[in-house]
Amino acid sequence: MTAYRSARPPTDRQGLLEALGVRNASAEACFESLVAMAAHALGAPTALLSFLDAETVWVKACVGWDDERSYGADGSFCQFVVRSGQALWVDDVSRESPWSGSHLVQSHPWIRAYAGVPIEFAGATVGALSVMSPAVGVFCRQDEPSLLRLATVVKGLLNARIAQWLRQQEAQRSMEFARISGDWLWETDAQGHYEWLWGASFERKTGLAPERLEGQPVLGGPIVDWLGAPVEPPDTFEAVLHRQETFSALLVQVDVSGHRLIVARAGEPHHGADGRFLGYRGSSRDVTAQIELNRQLALANQLREVAEQTTRASNRFMSQVSHELRTPLNAILGFTQLMVVDHESGMAPRQIERMNHVHDAASRLLSLINDMLDLGRAQEGRLVLGTRDVAVASALKSALALVETAAAGRNIAVTVDAPDGLCVQADPRALDQVLLNLLSNGVKYNVDGGRLTIHARRVDGHVAIAVQDTGMGLTEAELGQLFQPFNRLGAGKGGTPGTGLGLVICQALLLSMKGQIDVKSCPGEGTVVTIRLPGCAAPAALVEAGVPAAGP
Structure with missing residues (x-):
């Protein structure tokens, strides 16, 4: 299945007339000849080829007609034929409504007899081929096939015209796509000289006016890969053209106007009806920036x-x-x-x-x-963790038991807000290590007489555990360096023990358990470290002291 869709003719009558270019008064020999044949075939002094849009009748070709080449459609013969889609054959229009009051009947050319057949095209009736006479009853219905055959010839001319319009639309669309994409189009003769160049981007990229290159050898150079390195074995664009090969996305290094470009080209040989090689037709695009990005x-x-x-x-x-x-x-x-x-x-x-x-x-x-x-x-990815259902309250209790003495020694008040029943999917030992590190930091980097607050909540299928201290806090610059191994952000100068690896290890452990860690801090106000782990429904027997509930 192809996604290509060719240009199509308009489906409405007005759009068709616009595409056909028949809504004008300029004479065209092909239509004039057909009208003259209709007048001769039916022995009529007047013949018209008319087209109808929403409000106006356009006379495209005529014989014996001195009136306007366009007039109002209301009440006209052409309007009736187009709307009915049938032939109209009247012996005396002066006796027929609604035409009896027409100025064509009441004054020159004093029409009496009228015969007209519809012009059908692309599924729509677009006009009428008609003959008229000031004499009554001069047209014989047996002549209708002659008029219909001439109408068929008109249809053929319109088909040729719409085909030309479609080709123009295709060409215009291709040109528009090329302009939007930044491509330029080119054509060479059999000797590899430019015969045609089109595209505003060509002059912008190369600094050369397209018209100055007509008749000049095509801009060539070595073939390169998508990193801009010469291909192996070496090849040139001139050699490719000489071999008359079809190519696509061929990268050519072009030196022009004092600078170097990498141009992606596509082209194929063009042959005449006799099979003779006439040259190349192709497109080009500047990909220098993309090549540099690839490098x-x-x-x-x-x-x-x-x-x-x-x-x-x-x-x-x-x-x-x-x-x-x-x-x-x-x-x-x-x-x-x-x-x-x-x-x-x-x-x-x-x-x-x-x-x-x-x-x-x-x-x-x-x-x-x-x-x-x-x-x-x-x-190195060698951490082997086994996730199980772990009770948050129990894990916090175990970790707090290991830091409560240090907290009491500095008179730090510890508050825990962890609802019963909260449960996470985690490796028990890894979770203990993470919580112990966060609580130890909350004590070590706090102030004497400060506060350490732990909150645990279920949020969108995860459990968030936040550890908040009232220490000195961190600047934005320090937060950006927080997870660098061995970087203690100057804490070692104050005598606070540590290795600068705790948070780095916590981050690695949490990632291995499909969790994450987030740190927010403000100088002078303290720090909040929040970890998130996948939540789970609390089992009947919750994990106690880092030991998982019984299970397989």
């Missing part, structure tokens, strides 16, 4: 691939190093803890204090290593 996209893809490879290599290295470091760190943690609690070691209080510093530093380093391992798994 930039290709470069961006290459850079992204390099960055991804670098990240993967870095993650593998960090994972290997981290695993190697965990064993000695765990040993350091164990031995320092044993030394502190071993009362028989005889360590002085000052030594015990220093040993606690070693233990704390090793703990922070181990936490950093664990975060880096989690981040590496997330970035």
